[in-house]
Amino acid sequence: MRSEDSSKSEAQESTIEDLVRLYLQHVYRVLRRAGVREADCDDVTQEVFLVVARRLDSIEAGKERAYCAGVAVRKASEYRRALARRPQLVQTAIPDKASVAPTPEESAASQSQLRTLDKLLAQLNEDQRTAFILIDVEELSFEEAASALGVPSGTISSRLHRARSALAALLKTSEGKELGHDY
Amino acid sequence: MTTDDSAHSDQVLKSLIASAQGDSCSPNLSAKILHRVRYEEEKRRRQSRLLFSAGVLSVAAAAALSFFVSSARQSIPVSPERQADSAAVQPPPPALPQLCANPVVAEGRVPLFDDFEDQDARAPQREGRRGLWELITDRDMNKEGPFPAFPQLLPEAERTAENQRAMNIAVARLRDWGASLEYRFQPEHCYDASAYLGMRFRAKGGTRLQVAARQPEVIPVANGGSCETDCYISHLKLIDLNHEWTEYELRWEDFIKRGYDSKALDPSRLHSLQFAVQSEDTPADLWIDDVSFISADEE
Numbered sequence: 001m002r003s004e005d006s007s008k009s010e011a012q013e014s015t016i017e018d019l020v021r022l023y024l025q026h027v028y029r030v031l032r033r034a035g036v037r038e039a040d041c042d043d044v045t046q047e048v049f050l051v052v053a054r055r056l057d058s059i060e061a062g063k064e065r066a067y068c069a070g071v072a073v074r075k076a077s078e079y080r081r082a083l084a085r086r087p088q089l090v091q092t093a094i095p096d097k098a099s100v101a102p103t104p105e106e107s108a109a110s111q112s113q114l115r116t117l118d119k120l121l122a123q124l125n126e127d128q129r130t131a132f133i134l135i136d137v138e139e140l141s142f143e144e145a146a147s148a149l150g151v152p153s154g155t156i157s158s159r160l161h162r163a164r165s166a167l168a169a170l171l172k173t174s175e176g177k178e179l180g181h182d183y
Numbered sequence: 184m185t186t187d188d189s190a191h192s193d194q195v196l197k198s199l200i201a202s203a204q205g206d207s208c209s210p211n212l213s214a215k216i217l218h219r220v221r222y223e224e225e226k227r228r229r230q231s232r233l234l235f236s237a238g239v240l241s242v243a244a245a246a247a248l249s250f251f252v253s254s255a256r257q258s259i260p261v262s263p264e265r266q267a268d269s270a271a272v273q274p275p276p277p278a279l280p281q282l283c284a285n286p287v288v289a290e291g292r293v294p295l296f297d298d299f300e301d302q303d304a305r306a307p308q309r310e311g312r313r314g315l316w317e318l319i320t321d322r323d324m325n326k327e328g329p330f331p332a333f334p335q336l337l338p339e340a341e342r343t344a345e346n347q348r349a350m351n352i353a354v355a356r357l358r359d360w361g362a363s364l365e366y367r368f369q370p371e372h373c374y375d376a377s378a379y380l381g382m383r384f385r386a387k388g389g390t391r392l393q394v395a396a397r398q399p400e401v402i403p404v405a406n407g408g409s410c411e412t413d414c415y416i417s418h419l420k421l422i423d424l425n426h427e428w429t430e431y432e433l434r435w436e437d438f439i440k441r442g443y444d445s446k447a448l449d450p451s452r453l454h455s456l457q458f459a460v461q462s463e464d465t466p467a468d469l470w471i472d473d474v475s476f477i478s479a480d481e482e
Binding site: 016017021024025028029032033041045046047049050051053054071075077078080082084109113116120122126127137167168172 | 189192193195196198199200202203204205206207208209212213215216217219220223224319321323358359360403405406412413414415462463
């Protein structure tokens, strides 16, 4: 019994290692674009993979990326709510890299573009933003995104369509033009 | 928008997406995560071993006690009452989260929760209800919230001698998770409302309202609950409010939890009530009044 337990544990560990290796950057980017501050993103990423590790047995083969994305989306939403309930976090948080002037070592253009994108995404509603992040940024298929969010793929398609239209309109508005100066 | 404008927007968007796809985390994060996963796994294993040991000890103690009682029965004549006492020896109940270990119990005699006529954010302190109505929206992220929510005067045409005020959620377009009016029954304990059958209230607003009865298991530890992951997946009911005042009645079994765990709501372990509007249903201007439990006498 003891050896069975220990071999199962080893098998799980190697699988979680695989998932971390394959999807760490993906999860991190979903969290960042979904509004998790850079100073908190390492912690929230860890929480995502703790959930994934605990639920390893229930993840369907071939749907690992969608599963990780779904957990990341929920964690980001939970994070935003917790932040809203705990304003002291905002006051004491280490300033975002995106919110201060880039250092010479940083890629100024890239940081500026990320800042611009985040400002634009912040103006979408949560559903549209999530669809855009998963499909256009992370390049999940419609089926994967639908599985991650637990909605039909037609819903994803319409949310994405509205997100793209809204972003195009924002880029055209005076606010969008102002944002556009960043790059 | 001209074709040139559209092409330019597409180009800009593609460039932004490309930069987002190049964003990456710190190089040592992977090692940190795996370390934490192993640590948590080891912690769980230790807890299982402890629980197993505690179980073995309990069984041994129960066996010893049973042996002692049966020996005593053989040697000392006991009255029927004493026999009943010894038969009542049970294994210890499973440990409850601290919040619900000593819930405040509603007796089921004062169903009116709040008619909002008293003008303050506190619901009348009846049957151990000691909370405050609070309102928070996703626009309050950088402000000092949540804010006490005060009943508002009804539009003049709707006021009567007995009914002057109600709770109003009036929010502009919100873009994240929306707005939430919440009432936590007790600052430090669960609230046992199982003497009641559910809740009712009157409302109007022509929008979709989410009513949630929340247990501490869905509230993050930092906000006074016991949830560590996947929080805020509450037992809830969605209602499309009429434009006219309407009474809505929700039995406890009407509150459904979605997601991984679909266990029924346990009304003896309540943390808070929530009336929420999702961002996609904003702007919204809705009114809530006469929140009450449903008394068991009405069955």
